[in-house]
Amino acid sequence: MRKRSLWLLCVCCVLMSTALLFGQGTTGSSSVTGRVTDTSGAVIGGADVILTDLSTNIPITTQTNAAGLYIFNNVVAGKYGMVVSKAGFSKAEVKDQAVLVGAATTVDVTLEVGQISEVVEVKTVAGAELQTLNSTMGQTTTPAAARTSSSNPNCARRSAGTPSPVL
DSSP: HHHHHHHOOOOHHHHHHHHHHHHTTTTTTTTEEEEEEEEESSSTTEEEEEEETOOOOOOOOOEOTTSSSEEEEOOOSEEEEEEEEOOBBOOEEEEEEETTTTTTEEEEEOBBBBBBOOEEOOOOOTTTTTOOOOSSSOOOHHHHHHHHHSSSHHHEEEHOOOOOOOO
């Protein structure tokens, strides 16, 4: 009876620990950071920065610090819009900014002197997701693309008729 109870306890511990590992997926591992400056390059502290998930329309708000820096941690991968505003400056908007899994996306914004009712649209540039803060790399892909990707050597071998090695 005692062996059976001990065995059952071990099985429960293993099942609980694997359930915790599944919770470490792709959510919350990305960040969005940047610096807000004016047209002369001077930093703007106290600017309001609103990051909105375009799939859910849920906004996250922060303010720049005295060095003009802002950061959003634990951001889920996807498409985002961002609005930056400060009294005495035109509002800046960033549309369709991609946030990739495990990446720190940097979006620097320049505010122009003007009225808050004026809006300056900031266009995202291909390659803006360049990773300069750390050496981690990530990639977002669909299951269909992963099955047919030529960059996946196991898929390429199977599609060429060569059986994959058994380990």
